[in-house]
Amino acid sequence: MAYLITCAGSKVEKGTFQTSNLNSLSFNDILGPARIELLNLVPKIKLDWERSLPAWKLYSGNRSKLYPQIREENWKKNCVEIKVLSALFGWIKHTDLLPYYDLRMSDKILDNKFVYKYWQNKNVLAQFIDENDIDLLSTNYRKAIHGNSNPVAIIPNVNFTDYGVQKGKWLNKELNNLAC
Structure with a gap:
């Protein structure tokens, strides 16, 4: 079981950076070609892989609303599987090292279509979702997977009203209960 969350529009630009590269991202064997193609469709994005941070950082x-609600030690638990849906990279793991970038699913790319439409047309994201995964995704991120806002996995039995903060607190509580 994995927790499925979205990336965040608010990113940090400071920290203890590490070096990484596009090929080191999770799921690259399948998503690699789509990532490269999307980077070519968004020429304004310049990635500095010498200044990478774990995705959760x-x-x-x-x-950011969801991410700060989760205690650092929960992000670092080795038994936790959190898949993050990134507008630029598709599915990644929360521990993958990423450089700063600015792209949302609702942005338009060179061919004048929304980023979520790009991923939807690639039809590669759904294969990474298991029936027992927990869906904490937002609308445009679900659209990237199957073209509509319907859940892509199990929805927690909680009425989230402030989606980011409440989802983050809920996820932190879940992760607190995991003993690795």
């Missing part, structure tokens, strides 16, 4: 910017 990168997405913990000052306006």
Whole structure:
């Protein structure tokens, strides 16, 4: 079982950086070609792989809602499987090293279509979802998977009203209960 979450529009640009590269991202054997193609469709994005952070740290910017709600030790548990749906990279793991970038599923790319439409047309994201996964995704991120806002996995039995903060608190509580 994995927790499925979205990337965050608010990213940090400071930290203890590490070096990484596009080929080291999770699921690259399947998503690699789509990632390269998308990078070519968004020429404004320049990636500095010498300044990479774990995804969970990168997405913990000052306006981020979900990520700061989760305690650092929960992010670092080795038995936790969190898949993050990134507008630029598709599925990644929360521990993957990423450089700063600015792209949302609702942005338009060179061919004038939304990023979520790009991923939807590639038809590669759904294969990474298992029936027991927990869906904490937002609408445009679900659209990238199957073209509509319907859940892609199990939805927690909680009425989230402030989606980011409440989803983050809920996920932190879940991760607190995991003994590795």
